[in-house]
Amino acid sequence: MRAMLPYLLALALFGAGILALYRLLGPVDILAVADQIASTPWHVIGAATAATLAGYACLACYDWSALRHIGKRLPPPVALMGGFLAYAFGNTIGLTAVSGGAVRWRLYSGLGLDGYDIAAVSTFTSVAFGIAATLVGLTALAVHPTALASLLPLGAPLVRLLAILAIAAILGPLIWASVTRRQQRIGRFTISAPSPVSILAQLLISIGDIGFSALTLYLLLPGGAPDFLNFLAIFAAATMAGIVSHVPGGVGVFETVIIAALPSSAGIDKIAAALLLFRLIYYLVPFAVALVLLALFEAWRAVAxxxxxxxxxxxxxxxxxxxxxxxxxxxxxxxxxxxxxxxxxxxxxxxxxxxxxxxxxxxxxxxxxxxxxxxxxxxxxxxxxxxxxxxxxxxxxxxxxxxxxxxxxxxxxxxxxxxxxxxxxxxxxxxxxxxxxxxxxxxxxxxxxxxxxxxxxxxxxxxxxxxxxxxxxxxxxxxxxxxxxxxxxxxxxxxxxxxxxxxxxxxxxxxxxxxxxTPRFRPQPPGEDDLATARDIAMASDTPAACFALTGDKTIMISDDRKAFVMFGVSGNSWLAYGAPVGPAESAEEVAYSFVDTARRDGARAVFYQIGPKSVPLMLDLGMTLHKMGEEAVIDLSRFSLDGPRRKKLRAAHNRALRDGLTLELLAPPHDHGLMLRLRAISDEWLAAKKSQEKSFSVGRFHRRWLDRWPLVVVHHEGTPVAFANLLMTDSRTTCSVDLMRHAARAPAGTMEFLFTELMLRMKARGFGRFSLGMAPLSGLSPQRSGRLWDRFGDIAYRHGGAFYNFEGLRAFKAKFDPEWVPHYVATPSGMPPLLPLADAARLIARGG
Structure with missing residues (x-):
């Protein structure tokens, strides 16, 4: 209900605006409105259009000013065109802070700005507009305190006094903070006051924006309208009401305030006609111009x-x-x-x-x-x-x-x-x-x-x-x-x-x-045809984790063109996809939408478990919320070696393991039956020591059919196997990783460290570029920066959950190899902490095979 509240509120406000309009327009004849629109002189329409374009030019300068404030300078044509497109689309669609922010994210992230820079730009523009609109409206009220007499049950002297006090309350702290260059910390955010020059420039831009947009409607109003300063206060109040309502374009809310505030002597039918023309000119014309420019750009690219x-x-x-x-x-x-x-x-x-x-x-x-x-x-x-x-x-x-x-x-x-x-x-x-x-x-x-x-x-x-x-x-x-x-x-x-x-x-x-x-797809074990298709797709990718589709314990949903797939398991009320869709981008996007749609139509929640950063845009397009679940340790093999002072400890441990009689053998499938029996004994001993059993879903299991698909890494101590792992790789030979990692109790200390070190040196020699050491669960969460409940919960579990799982010890072990830490997420339909999806995932993993 909390998630639905903004939508329900917007619908309620829209309905209230429609009802108020219906009552206010009671005496209006629609034919009279049509005649009034038809009789509007073309020179008036032309002047209103020019005022609209001037207003949008000022709007585009908001981003230019914000980028200067945060010290990120972009080419003026890019910043101005980006600002125009953001406002042309955002003003018409509604929820300008969201839709305009989406345009800014796509624009500025591609030009080197990070998320905090983009958030700063969006915050700067929103705050600048809000302050300017308030100041313009208050100034107009101070000059003409009777402008909102029909809406405010207060006398003119009191309205003027309150307006002056409000202006002082806004400008005083702002000017003081600007001159002293103060910074204010609010929660996890730090707000830096702009310089006096920036404030003056932004004030001029904002006054131009609000003034030209008000002028657009003022030019279309009939002769009985108040003077421009009086109207400016009415316009500012109506604009803020429309923005606060979050109704797309403020439809209904904006018109209600304007009609209620203007004198009835101006003629309601004429005011209604002016409002209709204003909507067409100020909102639809820039939207259409921006769409035409975007279409021309697409056509220009197509013809090269x-x-x-x-x-x-x-x-x-x-x-x-x-x-x-x-x-x-x-x-x-x-x-x-x-x-x-x-x-x-x-x-x-x-x-x-x-x-x-x-x-x-x-x-x-x-x-x-x-x-x-x-x-x-x-x-x-x-x-x-x-x-x-x-x-x-x-x-x-x-x-x-x-x-x-x-x-x-x-x-x-x-x-x-x-x-x-x-x-x-x-x-x-x-x-x-x-x-x-x-x-x-x-x-x-x-x-x-x-x-x-x-x-x-x-x-x-x-x-x-x-x-x-x-x-x-x-x-x-x-x-x-x-x-x-x-x-x-x-x-x-x-x-x-x-x-x-x-x-x-x-x-x-x-x-x-x-x-x-009704759903057209039912989860069931994959058939041989689906497994063969998934194998071809997985082996053509550069993601070894895609090979977990071949374990046989997950349902495989394949795209219509059979070029991409999603592998998932069902647990509780969750359909849990392991990793992102695998395959070319377009096919992967298609099967992702199909997966989410089918799960929802089946009454289940669609969840993507362990998503990398490359899949974040797709998850956002799907309407999912991302929750960080840890970081993957990835080694750049081109830079990995045992030379240099930074590798001193790792080099010493490796040499000690060699002196202790440890050797590593890399075996291609199929594997010898006698060797598999010895490795089975090691596996059973390891599981017994961990008081555990075979897992499923996110890992493989000790099964002859599964292990015979992959090379085996076996560590011998004086000729006797003491540890092993199976190596996952694809035909691209860009990245490799290990799946099962098990060792005997008699294995010398440092055996697993030796396994990884020697294996990475071998894979580097074979031309592989990257090696994945796997996930460090709950690692890298930053509750101080994000402020999210899940991050706080995960951080506490990471630091104090050693009795259940050695989170810090696992990260410390992987940190010995100096990896790059790549964030991974769980994507869920809800913004709530993903406790239920993760509980479903835990049950799915614990089922074994």
Whole structure:
């Protein structure tokens, strides 16, 4: 419930905004609003567009200013284009701090900035905007204390006094901290005050941003609106209310504050028209421009144009890192575009005709055509809304169905209303989709795990929006049961009722179908064909851990093209995948989505156990939360030797082992039956001493069929085997590691250290580049930096859990070889500490074989 609370709150605020709008717009006639929009002079629209572009130029400067503050200077074209794209997409999608932060992460991480730098940039921009918007609004209130008289039950003198005191309370500490260069520690974060020059520059940027965005709406308002300073206070209050609500774009909340605060003498119908135009110009135009630029960049890359030949080529060359950073977000952005197109088509079918040409068409065309085209338009709009979920999951089928639906929608719109704007917009949408054909490569189900809480809330909000427009457009109609069956060329209300019902039913039925599909895959032991396919894929990879798919104790899910797989076991309520998907990136992504989707549809939690850093982006795309579970010790064999002062202790231990009569033998499979009997005795003795039994899932076990797949490393003491390990490797010969490691009680001290040292020298001589010493569980957790409950728990277990497992001793042993410590994670659907998934994993490992 805590995880769902933000979504439920956003939906509740959206619904409250819709209800408030419906009541505030009670006396408004939708035809009057349409006439007001149509009569807006083009020079006013042009001036509002120019103010919008100037505002977005100021927004783009936020990132430039933030990067200067933290001392990370990037080329201005990259920083400015990245800032423009982040705000153009973030402002329209909503949750700007999150969506804009996602763009920044992809942009700046590729340019050498780490996570803390990117967090600093996002924090700087958010705090700068919040402070500036508050100061601008308070200053406007101090000058015109009656600006929010309809919303604040306070007298003008008191409002002015409170505004001045609030300005002083904000500016005083800020200026003092800036002049003294103070640092404030809040929890685990340290905030450094910007220099006075940085504060002045950022203040000018922020004033420009808020001023130009307010000017955009102010230019569109009717003549009875207050002066600009009065309006600035209203605009600042409405903007902050929309941001705090976390409703996408502040829809409903922003409009409610503006309409309630402006004087009714300005004309509510004219204010509503201005707000609609403001939404189109300030939010949709930059979003469309950014999408078109991104599509042109994709097309430019596809044709491999010479950047020196064209001006646009030089632009793309200078800003290429910014576009490449946004490129992975294209499916989400295109899904938002298609969702909006579908919503627009659904709403258009509810509205009466606004133009004389459309009314003439209704009079001339047959009744069946008029009624049928309205229903078809609403059905196509609902289809686009559902298909947008498939676009997020890169479904190729969803892409082509979307293109067909948009082209059909353009044809229906042309025939239904004779309105070229909607037709041209749908065709432009198809043109934007086509350069991204390569991003949609999944050939399985249309959607995988599509109905996340965010999408559910968005669908419910769309249905609420359809209901609002339906009843607002036809609020003067006396509703009766006969309306549903009334068919006439001039009967718009019953047609809208049928269209709205059809659109809502299709969206709801499509969503219900996605939720209630039965699983098509059942966990079961792998067959010989699946094992053979998994073996080919694993041996072609450079990850020895992929070979654990061949133990036979895990289910293997193979991608549709049979180029990638996920190996997993079922324990409790968890489907536990061991490691990341194995195979080429596109196929691995497909099978990962299939795994998560199938587990969820089976009522289980999908968990990825022991994930390396290379798989982190995929896990985030899957909506998983990462919890660090330890670090893997990896040796760079090209730099490994026993020479030099740093290797003095290791060299001495190795020489002592040789003097004690230890030798190492590397044996290729198949293995001698007599040797296997002697190694079995060592294994049984080792298990008895550990009071343990054979494990499964994350390790192999002593079984002739398993060990005959791999080379064996045997340590002899004066000719008698005393220790052994099996060596895992793939055909790439880049990395190798060991699986079982067991020794006899009579083995001399230092036997296992000798095994690893001598083995790494042998593998280096054979041309291998890396050697994995395996995991150090719970190692490297940093609760002081992360502040996460799981990290605190894991750190305590690491430092004080010696009675159960020698965590510190294991890391200390591996640290002798001076490895690189590579973080590994468990990826779970929840942000809660992964105690239940790890308990399920422990039971799965303990089952043995």
């Amino acid at each position: 144009a010479d950047p020196r030949l064209t001006r646009i080529g030089r632009l793309f060359t200078a800003t290429e890192p910014a576009f490449r950073a946004v490129e992975p977000l294209a499916p989400l952005l295109l899904a938002v575009m298609v969702f909006g197109s579908g919503l627009w088509m659904s709403l258009s079918s509810l509205l009466p005709p606004f133009t004389e040409a459309a009314e003439t068409a209704e009079a001339l065309f047959p009744l069946a055509f008029v009624e049928g085209s309205a229903l078809l338009g609403s059905a196509l709009g609902a289809l686009l809304i559902v298909l947008s979920l498939g676009l997020v999951r890169r479904s190729l089928g969803a892409l082509w169905l979307t293109v067909l639906a948009m082209l059909a929608g353009a044809a229906v719109s042309l025939a239904q209303n004779i309105e070229t704007e909607q037709v041209l917009s749908l065709i432009l949408g198809v043109a934007i989709l086509m350069p991204f054909r390569g991003a949609f490569h999944r050939r399985s189900l249309l959607t995988h795990s599509a109905l996340t809480p965010g999408w559910v809330v968005l669908l419910l909000a769309a249905i609420l929006g359809v209901g609002f427009v339906l009843f607002f457009a036809h609020k003067s109609t006396p509703y009766a049961h006969e309306l549903w069956w009334q068919f006439a060329a001039d009967a718009n209300a019953p047609r809208a009722l049928r269209s709205g019902l059809l659109a809502s039913l299709l969206v709801g039925a499509g969503s219900l179908f996605l939720l209630l599909r």
